[in-house]
Amino acid sequence: MSTIKIIYFDLDGGRAEPIRLALSIANTEFEDKRISFPEFGELKSTLPLGAVPVAEIDGETYTQCNALNRYFGKQAGLYPDDAWQAFLCDEVMDIIEDASNAMGKTMGLQGDALKAAREELASGKLASILRLLNKRLEDAGSEYFADSKLTMADLKMLELLGTLTSGFFDHIPTDIVQKQAPLLVTHMQKVMSDQGVSAYYQKRSQ
Ligand SMILES: N[C@@H](CCC(=O)N[C@@H](CS)C(=O)NCC(=O)O)C(=O)O
Numbered sequence: 328m329s330t331i332k333i334i335y336f337d338l339d340g341g342r343a344e345p346i347r348l349a350l351s352i353a354n355t356e357f358e359d360k361r362i363s364f365p366e367f368g369e370l371k372s373t374l375p376l377g378a379v380p381v382a383e384i385d386g387e388t389y390t391q392c393n394a395l396n397r398y399f400g401k402q403a404g405l406y407p408d409d410a411w412q413a414f415l416c417d418e419v420m421d422i423i424e425d426a427s428n429a430m431g432k433t434m435g436l437q438g439d440a441l442k443a444a445r446e447e448l449a450s451g452k453l454a455s456i457l458r459l460l461n462k463r464l465e466d467a468g469s470e471y472f473a474d475s476k477l478t479m480a481d482l483k484m485l486e487l488l489g490t491l492t493s494g495f496f497d498h499i500p501t502d503i504v505q506k507q508a509p510l511l512v513t514h515m516q517k518v519m520s521d522q523g524v525s526a527y528y529q530k531r532s533q
Pocket of ligand 1 (some may be wrong): 379380390392
């Protein structure tokens with residue numbers, strides 16, 4: 328059996344969260360290494376690409392959250408076998424990466440520059456992304472994004488929705504999802520009530 332360590336910020340969200348959820352749903356043992364922002368600063372130069380999440384698997388360090396989502400998702404039965412359904416799952420995961428990258432670019436800004444960049448993002452790219460995700464969910468039957476069941480795309484959606492509705496990003500209105508993509512709000516509630524997902528968060532809250 329492989330030894331697995333997932334390294335990421337100490338957040339119940341963000342790019343590592345779908346990986347943690349998949350491992351937990353599959354009952355796979357792993358070390359959930361959570362680091363503070365100052366610890367990340369110290370660790371950064373030792374990381375292969377200076378970013379997290381990374382997965383240490385049997386001593387080697389691997390990068391790229393969506394590749395990790397697919398790998399651990401396959402093992403958890405959360406990634407479609409069918410090529411088209413796999414594509415639908417992948418497209419959603421990559422669209423969410425577009426949103427994360429766009430938000431990441433505003434991270435170093437401050438004051439008026441931050442406000443202007445975030446407001447432009449909220450009314451521009453982010454709004455387009457949310458509307459597209461809403462359409463994809465509707466086209467897939469409004470319950471799950473692919474395979475008519477829970478997949479990594481749904482778990483990754485939790486990551487984006489949690490971030491956007493929590494107020495984590497100043498100047499991004501917390502009702503942006505409700506306004507641009509109302510189906511995603513009910514989708515988030517459905518995913519949160521999934522047995523494996525709710526068991527994970529119940530355990531986290533203990
Ligand atoms: N392409 C990478 C992106 C990873 C990434 O940008 N991670 C962010 C945190 S969510 C990070 O480490 N940012 C800090 C930095 O780049 O200095 C992936 O898919 O995992």
